[in-house]
Amino acid sequence: MTEMATAAGLATAAVVGQDKTNGPDPTPESAQQSKTSLRKARAAALITLLAERFPKCFSVFERDRKLLKVGIDRDIVARAPDIAEADLAHALRLYTGNVHYLALGIVGAPRFDLDGNEAGTVTPDQAEATAARHAIALRRRAARRQARLAQKAPPPTITSSPKRDGLAALKAAAQARREGKS
Numbered sequence: 001m002t003e004m005a006t007a008a009g010l011a012t013a014a015v016v017g018q019d020k021t022n023g024p025d026p027t028p029e030s031a032q033q034s035k036t037s038l039r040k041a042r043a044a045a046l047i048t049l050l051a052e053r054f055p056k057c058f059s060v061f062e063r064d065r066k067l068l069k070v071g072i073d074r075d076i077v078a079r080a081p082d083i084a085e086a087d088l089a090h091a092l093r094l095y096t097g098n099v100h101y102l103a104l105g106i107v108g109a110p111r112f113d114l115d116g117n118e119a120g121t122v123t124p125d126q127a128e129a130t131a132a133r134h135a136i137a138l139r140r141r142a143a144r145r146q147a148r149l150a151q152k153a154p155p156p157t158i159t160s161s162p163k164r165d166g167l168a169a170l171k172a173a174a175q176a177r178r179e180g181k182s
Contacts, residue, residue: 039090046083046091053080056116062100067111068092069119079114099137105130 051058057072059065069075073092077085095101107127113119122130165173 040094042087043091043094046087047095049083050076050091054114057112057114058095062098065095065098065101065104066116067101067104067109067122068096069111069113072114075114097133097137099134099141102130102134102137105134 047058048060051060054076057066057068073085073088076083076088105122105127107122107124109122109127110118111120111122
């Protein structure tokens with residue numbers, strides 16, 4: 001089985017809700033965290049599925065993403081009725097909230113439809129809104145990076161080695177040994 005086929009199987013299973021978890025009931029904090037993680041995993045799986053069905057428009061690789069046509073969600077629902085609209089909305093939020101995607105939103109940049117054809121451009125208002133979202137995304141990314149670095153164990157501190165004797169002290173110790181031997 002190829003990687004792509006495996007990804008498609010995982011994506012389909014996640015989108016149609018065939019995930020099953022085993023184990024004890026989670027605590028309220030971990031339940032919320034696992035619910036968020038599950039929703040994010042489902043959205044990522046749906047992005048993989050969209051990239052397989054519409055490769056000229058969607059990309060799994062963040063740096064290869066193209067700006068999407070305004071209203072592309074309606075086009076997807078029309079051409080892929082098996083995808084739940086709520087899951088699609090979350091996946092598109094995840095896709096379009098990516099730092100690399102937001103960096104593309106400059107005035108006049110082309111937008112693309114499901115077939116990879118140009119379908120409009122970015123207007124000045126859209127570029128302004130995208131720039132604001134991009135700044136927020138960069139701040140969040142920096143905050144997450146700082147939090148990860150703070151969680152890592154601090155580097156081991158170097159303890160000072162015992163004080164070494166100077167040349168005069170070594171000569172005195174050698175002299176004392178010689179006198180003790182004679």
